[in-house]
Amino acid sequence: MNNKGYVSPETSERIQNIINDLNYKPLHSARKLATRKTGNIGYIIWESHFSEVEMFYSQIFLGMEYAARESDYYILLTTVKDDFDPKTDLPRFLKYNDVDGVVLAGRVPHSLVEYLDKQRMPFVLVDYGIPGKIYNSVLIDNYNGAFSAVESLIQSGRKRIAFVGGTFSHPSIKERFRGYKEGLESYNLISDGHLKKYTYLEDAETSREIGEKGVSILLTEKLLPDAIFCCNDTTALGALTEIQRKKLKIPQDIAVVGFDDIPTAAFNLPKLSTVRVPKLLLGKEAFKLLNDVIDNPRLPAQTRLISTEFIKRESS
Amino acid sequence: MNNKGYVSPETSERIQNIINDLNYKPLHSARKLATRKTGNIGYIIWESHFSEVEMFYSQIFLGMEYAARESDYYILLTTVKDDFDPKTDLPRFLKYNDVDGVVLAGRVPHSLVEYLDKQRMPFVLVDYGIPGKIYNSVLIDNYNGAFSAVESLIQSGRKRIAFVGGTFSHPSIKERFRGYKEGLESYNLISDGHLKKYTYLEDAETSREIGEKGVSILLTEKLLPDAIFCCNDTTALGALTEIQRKKLKIPQDIAVVGFDDIPTAAFNLPKLSTVRVPKLLLGKEAFKLLNDVIDNPRLPAQTRLISTEFIKRESS
DNA sequence: AAAATATATTAAAACGTTTCGATATAATAT
DNA sequence: ATATTATATCGAAACGTTTTAATATATTTT
Incomplete structure (x- = not known):
């Protein structure tokens, strides 16, 4: 049954038939007791990330759940509070040692990551990194994604491409800005003072509000930007709203490009x-x-980069 | 430890202190093996409901997860396909008997519900019901919610209140329509042919498209409706889009009211x-x-009704 | 022909709890 | 004084697997 030792195909089949006939299912709890594994994987996100409008992190969860179906693992989803303290707010499955490993998605309390590291609990960060630390992680290729978005804008004739974004404490956003900047540079579209004029950065969690505020400030420039690259779709949605409020035409007057491709992006107008x-x-x-x-805990930490794809729709 | 038998407070405290000193945590798998419980609860939704724009069913999950934190249960979230077949597509945790009970949220395959019923697996339906069957369920007070929404529109002077909605195979929508209709009736605002003229129903899953289509058809009436009550926010968002596309003013020309209060509702313009x-x-x-x-499986099925609250914002 | 390898069978210990029964004593009620 | 109830302690069986070792035979390689 467990594919161990010497078993001929014939015997294996004979046993399988008996298993089917009896509809035998091994009892997880007994198996776990004997193997001293829990069979669970934890999935942790900030509470506000889960409660938010976007389904971004829920989709990542779903991707994990799909993958888990081919395995024996169950995934336990939980959220941690914004003012997380490992002493008191540890998720139950960590407190009671009910997981074999943990995936942390998006911005996540550093104290939690340190706790896991100290406990030697296997973990992986998704779409996040902690400056100066190297952990196992799966990241978006933000740099090239941003670069290609800017490139597309340039190829459709835009000259004054602005950037609107939130806090750089999330490395994804920082990288997207870098892709934006170097995209402009490689086409020689970045004059002196460009970034000063056409960049709106706010040190806060990304939101519609940042998009709205950013646009309203950018639109005070003598020479209006003809395109805005936003650090993500949520921000871009706010930007669109504000541009429309100011009675400018999208994309004729100003093109807008976001990042993420959240479901709403395709349904917006x-x-x-x-x-x-x-x-x-x-x-x-x-x-x-x-x-x-989990299988090989002492492997050096590695990062896997997931590439993106530019989707041109109506706003550019 | 398990609060059984005779234990004096003194002894209890003494033992608790030792537990704390040793940082002893009972091993779940051993406990489960001995008690023959799994300690898990399944949460099942349609795949399309989870992938969708709205966070409706994710929020319900979160509510469960919060409640579970006070208990020993973990919640396993999974989705089932649109063309679900119990023979082949049973969620793993059901196939391997890894849950003590299941919560099903929203529209869900009837074959799955029947399967659970036959297996005597404890289950609860949330925001769904199957006509002609009585199951344990937690429902929204759709009727009174719709009634109060319509009432609010009437009180702000609206006379020709339309309804746009999706398939009645979801009882919530049917109930919302009933609340709408009886709301109008109780204010004598429902003339002959009113429902024929001012009702757009499409036998499909609710969506922005239904809202858009519904509005574009309603706007062909000689006497335009002055308010639209939509069966949910998603539909209402579509309605708003179409009304704006037709250059009508909201709420001056037409007021719009939705149902659910999904996060986007508060951020829309x-x-x-x-x-x-x-x-x-x-x-x-x-x-x-x-x-x-779970504690009392032979209790007769009961329904718990959760009441709603009308939130007046800009669109009405 | 001998050695190595592949296949098969069986038994026993271990994993860490819960449950049950046995035994005992102290405190309280009758 | 006796019976009942509350408290305390202990040992053993049971839950259903995995793991290891021991033993054996058949097949293949040297």
């Missing part, structure tokens, strides 16, 4: 051009990497 | 008036009811 992040794949890769780490 | 469904509470109640059912 106008439909949002964006950089598609394959969220299910992110989840799947995280699951696979975590399995590798 | 204009902000959507809607009937708030306490999604976390739905999840919590489902969890509590399921626990009751």
Whole structure:
């Protein structure tokens, strides 16, 4: 049954038939007791990330769940509070040692990551990294995604491409800015003072509000930007709203491009051009990497980069 | 430790201290093996419901997860395909008997419900019901929610209130329509032919498209409706889009009201008036009811009704 | 022909709890 | 004084697997 030792195909089949006839299912709890594994994997996200409008992290979860179906693992989803303290707020499955490993998605309390590291609990970060630390992680190729988005804008004739974004404490956003900047540079579209004029950065969690505020400030420039690259779709949606409020035409007056390809992007009016992040794949890769780490805990930390795809819709 | 037998407070405390000193945590798998319980609860939704734009069913899950934290249960979330067949597509945790009970949220394959019923697996339906069958369920008070929404529209002077909705095979939508209709009736605002003229029903899963289509058809009437009550927020968002596309003013020309209060509703432009469904509470109640059912499987099936609250924002 | 390898069978210990029964004593009620 | 109830302690069986070792035979390789 467990594919161990010497078993001839004939015997194996004979046994399988008996298993089927009896409808025998091994009892998980007994098996776990004997193997001293839990058979569970934890999935942790910030509470606000899960409660939010977007389904981004839910989709990553779903990708993991799909992958888990081919395995014996169950996935336990939980959220941690914004003011997380490992002493008191540890998820139950960590407190009671009910998982063999953990996936952490998006921005996540550093104290939690350190706790896991200290406990030698296998874990993988998805779409997040902690500056100065190297952990097992699955990341989006933000740099090239942003680069290609900007490139597309340039190829459709845009000259003054602005950037609107949230906090750089999330490395994804920082990388997207870098892709934006170097994209412009490689086409020589970045004059002195460009970034000063056409960049709106706010040190806060990304939101519609940042998009709205960013646009309203950018639109005070003498020479209006003719395109805005936003650090993600949520921000871009806010940007669209504000541009429409100011009675400018999209994409004629200003083109807008987002990042992520959240479901709303395709349903918005106008439909949002964006950089598609394959969220299910992110989840799947995280699951696979975590399995590798669980099987081989002393492997040096590795990072797997997931590439993106530019989706041109109505807003650009 | 398990609060059984005679234990004096003194002894109990003494033991607790030792437990703390040793940082002893009972091993779940051993405990489960001995008790023949799994300690898990399954949460099942349609795949399309989870992948969708809205976080409706994710919020219900979160409500359950919060409630579960006070218990020893873990919740296993999984989705089932649209063309579900119990023979081949049974969720793993059912196939391998790894749950003590199941919560099913939203529209769900009848064959699955029948399977659970036949297996005598404790289960609870949330926001769904199967006509002619009585199962344990936690439902939204759709009737009164719709009634109060319509009432609010009437009180702000609307006379020709239309309804746009999706398939009645989801009882919630049917009930919302009933609340709408009886709301109008009780204010004598429903003339001959009113429903014929001012009702758009499409026998399909609710979507933005239904909202858009519904509005574009309603706007062909000689006497335009001055308000539209949509069967849910998603539909209402579509309706808003189409109304704006037709250059009508919201709420001046037409007021729009949705149902559910999904997060997007508050961020849309204009902000959507809607009937708030306490999604976390739905999840919590489902969890509590399921626990009751697990503890006492032969209790007659009961339904718990969760009431709603009308939220007036910009669109009405 | 001998050695190595592949296949097969069986028994026993171990995993860490719960449950049950036996035994005992102290405190309280009758 | 006796019976009942509350408290405390202990040992053993049971839950259903995995793991290991021991033993054996058949098949293949040297």
